[in-house]
């Protein structure tokens with residue numbers, strides 16, 4: 001007969017917390033040794049506890065980053081969120097106005113490529129999780145000026161990874177940060193009419209933007225395999241929702257439509273993208289941080305393939321209802337010269353993140369589009385402040 005004792009084991013790593021039932025002292029000693037070995041060899045693979053953590057969000061003033069900041073405060077009350085952002089044309093502090101006065105929020109204005117500042121910030125903030133979103137993100141701009149994309153997306157990501165590694169070397173296993181590197185499905189190139197991108201798909205980037213993201217993904221991968229930094233990479237499809245800079249398709253078309261301006265559709269409008277409600281992307285990122293396995297990559301998608309023309313027609317239909325006028329909004333559609341090297345189709349197989357982490361998009365495309373159009377209509381001041389700056393919704397990206 002074994003005398004059974006119950007022991008709560010904590011502190012092997014920040015993430016590990018379990019209740020043991022063991023028989024003899026010898027069995028217990030063996031078990032403890034195995035757990036200690038597992039903690040050394042397999043640091044960071046257990047799901048992390050998620051109360052009162054410190055999150056560092058690079059690019060937190062941008063579209064997805066600011067949605068993530070709001071999501072973290074809503075879903076993980078008591079957490080501290082530090083935004084590290086250069087505040088480029090795409091970074092907008094208006095996006096963070098609602099949290100700006102919270103004591104648990106902090107903004108560090110800085111460039112990912114500023115090695116000393118990135119390192120000093122990580123040393124001071126001691127994040128439990130780093131979400132790396134800061135990037136130059138607009139394909140058209142990457143065609144006109146690829147250099148900045150290489151600097152920010154490749155070298156900037158390298159600097160944050162390297163800073164996280166040097167910080168983690170100074171820390172015990174119990175306080176090393178998890179690193180969620182946020183990437184795109186565009187690294188996989190273009191699909192034909194059938195098939196899906198899986199985590200095993202070959203990297204075939206076609207634009208300077210996607211090539212720079214692919215470079216960053218490879219560096220992130222190497223930092224796990226070479227140094228054991230607990231990096232998790234996500235490759236997501238096109239996002240839509242509040243706070244998106246109005247150079248991107250959905251806000252651009254919405255704002256042009258209500259102002260009676262042309263609705264530009266590239267080429268024949270038949271390029272297909274998979275669309276995901278931005279808050280669902282944020283949910284996937286938090287799942288990846290808390291339950292993802294270091295060294296793994298996860299594709300994230302919305303199961304909502306639409307041609308660009310279908311997206312524009314959807315916006316027009318919503319506006320015909322919300323802002324009716326004499327001619328239907330689709331009469332403003334104008335076909336314009338295609339983007340050089342425009343990928344034809346992206347489609348995501350998100351079955352791995354669904355199966356392993358329990359991710360499921362909560363929003364249908366139709367409901368999400370309606371909410372999005374309503375948001376831009378009811379946030380005209382937000383839109384006007386951006387367009388009164390240097391950006392005037394002009395056509396970019398014809399340099400190729």
Ligand SMILES: NC(=O)c1ccc[n+]([C@@H]2O[C@H](COP(=O)([O-])OP(=O)(O)OC[C@H]3O[C@@H](n4cnc5c(N)ncnc54)[C@H](O)[C@@H]3O)[C@@H](O)[C@H]2O)c1
Pocket residue numbers: 058059060061062063064065084085086087088089090091092110111112113132133134135136137138152156182183184185213235236237238239240245
């Ligand atoms: N938008 C999408 O549909 C989508 C889809 C998949 C993946 N992603 C990825 O998600 C991330 C966020 O995308 P987004 O659409 O929110 O981009 P965004 O352009 O709206 O925001 C980027 C943010 O990064 C900041 N930034 C740029 N350069 C910087 C630098 N050198 N140092 C510090 N901060 C800097 C900007 O100021 C801005 O706040 C990107 O990495 C992008 O590749 C986007």
